[in-house]
Amino acid sequence: MAKAITINATDNLAVALTDLTAGETLTVNDNTVTLTHDVAAKHKFALSDLEQGDEMYMYGLVVGTANAAIPAGHPITTENTTHKASGYDLDARSDYQWQAPDISRFEGKTFDGYHRADGQVGTANYWLVFPLVFCENRNIEVLKKAFEKALGYEKESKYEQMVSSLVQGYQSGKLDEVLQKDNLLSSFGNGTAEEVFENIKVRFITHQGGCGGIRQDAETLCRLLAGYVKNPNVAGATVLSLGCQNAEIKIFQAALDALGVDKPVEILDQQTLGSEEQLIGQAIQKTFAHLAAANQISRQPAPLSKLTIGMECGGSDGFSGISANPSVGYVADLISALGGKVMLAEFPELCGVEQELINRMQNRDHAVKFTDLMRAYEKAAKDSGSGFDMNPSPGNIKDGLITDAMKSAGAAKKGGTSPINDVLDYTEYATAPGLSLLCTPGNDVESTTGLVGSGANVVLFTTGLGTPTGNPVAPILKVSSNTKLAERMSDIIDINTGPVIEGKKTIQEMGESMLEHIIEVASGRKSSKSVEMGHQDFIPWKRGVSL
Structure with missing residues (x-):
C-alpha cells in the first residue's frame, strides 16, 4: 500500500x-x-x-x-x-467526449419495484401524512402515535427495555445492583411486532414552515411537498391544513398540478372542519382506506433505467474525494449509460469545478442557468457576511479538508464523468435521463430533502466521519470513505470503500459492487441502515443562506 x-x-x-x-x-x-x-x-x-x-x-x-x-x-x-478556487468562463466551453463505462454486467438486469401510473417506479411504497404549516405538527404527531402502534410499527427498543429494567430495580430497592452490571445495554434486543400491511407503510413528516417568514418560502415548501407526493416511492398522501397559513391549499394544489401528480391526495382543513377531533377522525378514516387500497400494489420487475439516484456527501474527510466519491461517481456513470437518472447537488461544494462541469454541458442554456445559480448563491452568501470559503466544517478541517475548493474538488467526483443533461433549481423535478445538477445547499439534511423532492428513489450518501442522516421516503445508503469508520460505526454504514485506499479494490470494482447493492435495496431484498435505524430527517431549505 x-x-x-x-x-x-x-x-x-x-x-x-x-x-x-x-x-x-x-x-x-x-x-x-x-x-x-x-x-x-x-x-x-x-x-x-x-x-x-x-x-x-x-x-x-x-x-x-x-x-x-x-x-x-x-x-x-x-x-x-x-482558500482560492479556479475561475470559470461560460464561453470557454470545450468539446467534450465521454467514454461510457462497460455496462455489459448490468444490461438486462432488473429491480423489483412499485410501478406508478406515470411510468415511474418506486423502490419503496409509502403513504405520506404531512402538514402544510407547522401549526398542524401536533396533530401529525397524534396521528403518528395512533397509526404506528396499531399498524405494528411500534417495537420496544433495547433502550426502552433498559430504562424499564432500571425502573424495576429502583422500585424493588435493587437499583445499585442493576447499575453495577457490565454492559447492561447489551443484554437487551429490539422487540418485534407483526405489521398489518405487507406492501405499504405510512410515513409522517413534520416541519417548521408554511407561515411567517416570506411568502416565497411558503411557495417553495408547497413545491417541495408536491415533489414528495410525485416521488415514485409514494402512493399518495394525507395533508393537514390549518386554513389561514401562507402555504395555502391552492398553492399546494397548483404545485401538484404542475407536476402532473395523478395519485390520491386527501387535504383536510381544520378551520373548515371545526373541531380537532373531527379533523383527526377523518384523517384516520380516510388514510386507513387508502392504505388498504395501496397495499394491493406489489413489487414487479423494472429495468435499471427506472432508478433515479441522488448523490450526497456529509461529514466528509480527506479520503472522501479519493475513495467514496469517485466510487459513487462510477455508479453515476453506470446509471447514466443504462438510461437512468442521476442528480448531483450541493452547489457550494461545486466551487472551483464550475469550468469542468460547464465543459460537460451540451446545451448552452444549461450552462447559463448553472452559472446564474452559482453566482446568485455566492452573492447571497457574501451579502450575509459569509461566503463559499467558509463552507468546510470543523470536522472537515480536522480530517484534512482545509479549503472549500479542496472539499469541492473531491465532492464533485460523485457526479462521475458523463455529460450533464439538465440543470435544476431547488424543487424542480428530474425528468432528463443521465446526469442533472440540482441546486441545493451543502447542508446534509437540507440537500437530501431536496434530492428526494426532485424525484430520487435512492440516495448514495458518502461520509468520512459518520453522519446519521435518513429520509422519510427514499433509502439513504451511507458510503464510508475508510474502513476504520465502517468498523466503528457499522450500525449506520451500508458500504465501505476503504479497500480503495488500501489498494484492495479499484474504483470500477467498488462502483460495480455498489450498484449490485443498490439493486438489492431497490428490490426490497436488503434494507438500508438508515431505514433500520428509523432515521427520517426532513428539513426544507429556506432560500436564505445555508452552506
Missing part, C-alpha cells in the same frame, strides 16, 4: 494515506521529499517548495494559495493556506 499519493499528475500537494512521521522520506510522482512534521492520514503536504502567494493544486485544480513560504514536505494547514 502506498503511503501517499497525488490525484492528478499536475498536483503539487500529496495526500497521506496513513499516518506519516517527521523525517520520513517519500517519493510521490517522482518527487522525493522529507517530511518536516508529522502528517496525519487524510492530510496534505507540499511536494515542492511554495512561496507566499503560490497556488496549490489538487485534482488538477487550484484549491488554495500559500499565505507564507511552505517548504517541500511541510503539512498544509489552515494557518499557511488561504
